[in-house]
Amino acid sequence: MNPSQDEAEVARRLRDTIAGQFGRSLHIRTLDTGSCAVCEQEIRLLAAPHYDLHRLGFFFTPAPRHADLLLVTGPMIRAFDVAARKTYEAMPGPKVVVATGACALGGVYPKDPFVHGNVGALLPVDVWIPGCPPSPLALLYGLSVAVGRLAEKAPGLTFIADGDGGGA
Amino acid sequence: MPLWFVRGLRRGVVTTRYPARPDDSAAWLPRPPAFRSWQLTREAADRMVAVCPGPALSRRDDTLVFDVGACTACGRCAEAAPDAVAPSGEFELATTSRSALIKDIPIRGGGR
């Protein structure tokens, strides 16, 4: 699966809209589609003193009606389709979907009768955050990428460690 | 409540400065592996693919395809082929295109 250019284009435009429209106040709704409860804990810790995502202008909201960004964890269980769709539809546009954690990226459960295998199978994902679980720092980075505040590094990384260690 | 107020003052600030400044607690986070392509042989690659619990690793003849997104950083590949795997310092992996997380690692090791 190689990236279709327009897809990336759409994503970029969306990010600009978000950054433009929501500036430094973006509201997040989380959605658990079958995680093992660890991603949820890391997400909760985003609001804890150590990370305090409010300082970055992010806020959690229980109501998707007020949410601009949907933070989805878990492998997207099929039994949860209705709820997931309803939650997504309940959000006003423009909206961003962030797939969070290895499950959501298809790293744990394969596509089978129980699960779709990854979030992208049901919702249009805009940002992918790897990690099992993604640590709060990784989540903060992912959120910043989602609103276009930080340039993403992933495309530049090779994961070839010849000579000098490290990633790039 | 005054109790809590005083507590808070005494506790001081614990909040990280990330992403403005790097956070040193990141040093302990599990990270996906990086691969030493010259130490990487087909056999080693197959061993790693075999032990990888998820679909993160697969081999296309002389390329080890590494899906960073699917990697849970369990470290089993490192156990399977210690010399071919080095820690990648990366945890800032969020991206807007899923395919940007799929890396081709050339297998330069072994005979040839």
Place this chain on the structure above:
Amino acid sequence: MTAVEPQAAGTSERLVRQLADLGGLEVADGGATRGAVTVLMLPETLEEATHAIAGTAGARLADMFADNGGDAPTLRLVWAVEEGYLLTETEIEGDQYPALSDIAPAAFVEECEIHEQFGIRPATGKPLNRLMLPPHTGADFPRLGHRPAQPPEEVHAPHTVGGQAFEFPFGPVRQVGVESLYYGLVTRGEEVVDVYMFTWHKHRGVEWRLRGTTPREGLFFAERAEGLSAVAVGWAFAAAAEAALGVAPPPAADRTRAVALELERLYNHAAAMAALCQATGLTVGQSAAEIALERLLRVNAAAFGHRNLFGVIQPGGASRAPDATVLRRDLAAAYGELRRAADALLATNSFVDRLEACGVLTAEQARRLGLVGPVARATGLAVDTRLNGRRPPSGSADGGPYAGYPVTAITADGGDVFARFQVMLGEAAESVRLIGEFLDAGTAAECSPLPGGGGNGLGWAESSRGEVLAWIALDEDGRITRARLRPGSVRNWRGFDDACRSQNVFTDIPIIEASFWLTAAGLAR
């Protein structure tokens, strides 16, 4: 092999004799489940047998499950007796078996699950609740056994609200950062009359996936069955595999596991504390608890390389050893945070008042429903697999790390949320002490090789939510034919609705849920 011979004494011997009178015969050969006394029972006498065991003091139905190893499904009841586990096996011909939940109510959830998975049901026509299979499950939906003869909707208890009460729907998409789960709170406007749950939103078919995997591969899913007790579930799973194969992990590796387990307990109790503060609306307390929680998680990461201790356990031993110096340096400070936060909370009346007399469970209820962990201990029952008799792992010669460094069971007798809170605090202190002793005794990332050959094994561990059970059947080339995982959540959700019904109002429900600190993931698996 000698090591894994069940140490049956006293109670279990008497029980075995009793069961023998009922036509049960003790299995000692390869067919036996290593790690427990195995007795083969006939369907006719299963009911009396259950009566006999349920009647004995100190016996508790820990788990009940089935597998379709042979042509007919085999029904297995796991009883926790004083000095070990007793396991009865019964082949069920036909699609009905005696209604055991009327004798041992704890069996009810499992009856529902077994019906969903294997299509056999209790002989009484009573309805069963929907548990794991979503309402729109088709015939082709993967099950462990055969699909039920009747479609579920005919069988599963329809929940209707009559009279002057109404149902307050809650979920499945609930507040931010919590798992998906549906509550129906039946209320007359203020106090909660009844509570029921739908948990099928999170059924990932873990047990179904485990079939055909090797223990090593299976552990990956076992850890993720209930991520917040990854170590406990992983340990139980690994111990079951080790028992099945008759190997014992090296003592140092066992201590490594124990260190990880206690760390896990610490951070879970800290998280529960934060959740309690959130539920009572005490934000400052929540922040304080979350600071402690974050620091404990960083200690985990520093010591084991993973904030939630994934990948520490390995069948046969441990794959990572803790960084003892870091642990010794940081743990005390992190625990100090927790302790100070707890002291401040205990001095805050507005917090304590909400906890007292809220979500009360009696010891009788706890016994009846077979509750485990802090929930049971808060009612005065010393239910703890780390105590004498049922120490993990079953395999090791010296009876495991907890034999050398005995645990003092922390109990309270209030049975309310406050009692649970106190139990958690006591256990946190105990965990820190144990970790210190284990580190002094030495830990290592060793692993004894797993031999070939098959067998059945039972393993268990004490998660922060209570006893975790795992039962594994391995075939000759070491692949899993049936694996049963029973995290503590499965048991304690049974007590949740009873606790909610005991004279509580809406705003108490989050407090009670926080004090149970269970996961939907562990229940639905």
Place this chain on the structure above:
Amino acid sequence: MNPLDLVYVAGGAWLAAALAGLLAGSRRPGLLTCCAVSALGGAAAVAGGGWSLVYGNTPVVAPGGEAQTITGGPLELQMTSLAGVFVAVLGIVAVAIAWYAPRYHQPGRGTAVYLAVGNLALLACLAVLAAGGMITFLVAWETMSLACYLIILRHPRSGDSARGAFWFLALSEIGFLLVVAAFVILSTKTHATELDPMAARAHLIGGGWRAAAYLLALTGFGFKAGLVPLHVWLPEAHPVAPADGSAFLSGVVVKLGAYGIALFAFRLDPVGGTWPGLVTMGAGALTAAIGILYAMAERDIKRFLAYSTIENMGIIVTAFGAAMVFGAYRLSALSAFLLIAGLYHVANHGCYKTLLFLEAGVVEHAAGTRDMDRLGGLVHRLPRSAVVAFVGTLGIAALPPLNGFVSEWLIFQGLFQGFRTGSHLTAILIVLAAATLGLTGGLAIYAFVRGFGIPYLGMPRTRQAADARERGQPVAGPALLAVACVALAVGAPVVLAALSRAARTVTGTSLGPLLLPGKLTVLPAHADFSAFSPTYLAVFLVAACAVPALVYLAGRPRAASASVPVWDSGMVSFRPRMQYSAMTFSAPTRVTFDALYRPAVSVHRASDDDPAGRSGPVHYEAQVTPVFERYMYRPVIRAVEWLADAIRPLQSGDVNVYLLYVFLVILLAYLLGAV
């Protein structure tokens, strides 16, 4: 030509309608004629009543001449302005019912008789109001009671109808005896049977006798007016009567109780001193509060409405009582003002309560139940009825711009001026009454949010409710009343002008300029207190809603707006069991006033009686204890039964024993004769 002639017309029409009903048999045309004629009579009554307000009292006439009727006295008729208000209400209720009945009742023998009795009841009520002499009054009163008894017994074999009818009859008879006693006192002391001379010579009577007469009248009429604790027949009788029957009971019959009280308090027997007024006011306030509190705890729409009737009667009687108090303090303006306010409320309640009962009948026909917790979502199934019922609800909840608000505002304005009495104690008592009415008003809004919201809004709770359809349900009758409600609100100045004329004939003070200085502004009897204009308010409120709506519709942004389903936390679907039920909605009140309700709670959980605790049906009931029935009437009833048992042995049924009785009596007579 005077209003009495129109009353004759109305009476004649109703007599004719009764006959037409009897002759109609089970044929539809006959039924229609009957109703048409009855409606004609109603129209005449409205006209007559309205006219008499401005005309003043007519002289007494005896159409039957001096001929001794069976009543033991001549038939004497007179039309007074005070009665005029009630006659007008009677008329409009009659029209509405007549318009409603043909579609509500199935043609048949029973219906024919029922309609005949109904028109006789109308006639009897008219006679009560137009009675110029006490004999006529009493005979008409008793006739009215018996006719109502038959109305309630429309379906004798259905459930509790016999019980409800009996409650009504028993309490009516007790009340009747007290009223008779009151009249006897007055007439013996004044040597008059006509009401005018009786009123003229009332001041000659000793204070004690007058007080006794007034108290007797207050209690006696209180039984009809449903004053607590004499109210118990209303919640029993209303549910079992047909919809138009209970509408008639609440719209007219209970009002006659208020008329009786007013008749004695202001015309026949204006007792000196403040205490009668204070007693009346207190009784009214208590009635209002307790009435609405019990309404809160009812699931049956008709019982709910019956209790609300009790509440409104309480408000009316409070106004009358306050008027008496002010009268005793020579504050004739305020006195007249409160009398006007009370009469205004009589008219309003006559309209919207009748409306609501008629709509309750529609709901019962459409959905087959009156239990709020088995209804729901009717606004989608009975849209026209829902709109009409909504108007009535706004009215009875005393929300502007509807009529209930006008009259209650006037009553409050009157009560707030208790300080003008100059007596601290009295002022405090009046303010207490005002406070009680304030509580009542608040609870009334709460109660009717529930009374409209639960049956009409939300999702249908049962299959019947879901299947409810408009199958030619009567709409015109209730709609007419809805129009009347709006008219009474917008046309308040006109109504007040007319009522002030009527009040003058009673209190002797003309309030016109004090009440209506401008064209559309109303002052509460004193210029320096407050002012308000129902008309402007109505216009303003309508505009305040309409203008923004229009502005929005006009300048709606053209941007594409997505409409998505309601956010339901991702449930598969909402279920009817997930919405507020009538009883859970009122739970807060029932918790607060636990002492009054003494609820008997019963919870039945499937998970309780099952060892495994499998989740299943849950049933929760909180039965409210009818305090007055249990602790006041039961003992009396038991005592009567005991007495009956005690004297039964006398009735052995053996002839010889009876002969023995005869012999003993004769012997006794001889002995007495000998002495």
